[in-house]
Amino acid sequence: MAGERSKTIGEVGESIAENFFNKIGWGLPQKGVYYPCINSQKHALSTSKNGEKTQHGIDFHVSYKSSLESETLNNIIISVKHAKDSKYPASATEKFKGYIRDLIHTRECFLRSGDRRESNMAHKGCKRINDIPVLFYISS
Incomplete structure (x- = not known):
């Protein structure tokens, strides 16, 4: 029951974020x-x-030529990250x-991924590539 509620809260947060990104x-x-x-x-x-990690999951990935x-x-x-039932933490450090540590580790592995190579090849003519991690925290 708690796992389903947590999943629903996460999906609501992702929906809010996706609407914002649009x-x-x-x-x-790209999702999930x-x-x-x-x-x-x-x-x-x-x-x-x-004591090991096999993969990094990310909620969204967006690639675009900078305007x-x-x-x-x-x-x-x-x-x-979506916190629904609690106040914004007084000390969230x-x-x-x-x-952030997890997001940085994800970026390290993204740099060597096939997804990054495909994304880079799909956007011809780019001489500079910025790989930017974004933490989107929502407190309802």
Whole structure:
């Protein structure tokens, strides 16, 4: 029961984020993307049963040619966190450090992924590539 509620809360957060991304012009992002982990022991979470991580899951991935910088591709890797039943934490430092650490590890593995290579090849003429992790935190 708690797992289903958590899943529903996460889906609501992703829907809010997706609507926001559409409004700012990021269009239709890829949803629920996974990248294989290239450093399974270093990237393992403390809650990992075997001390290893095999893949990184990300909520959204958006790739687009920048309208501000010529010949520049932006790969946006987005993690959405949605807290519904609690107030915004008074001291969220440790919680956010964990979210950001996981997002940085995801970016490291994204840099070597087939998805990144495909995205880069699909956007010809880009001499510069920005791989940008975004943490989207919603507190309802």
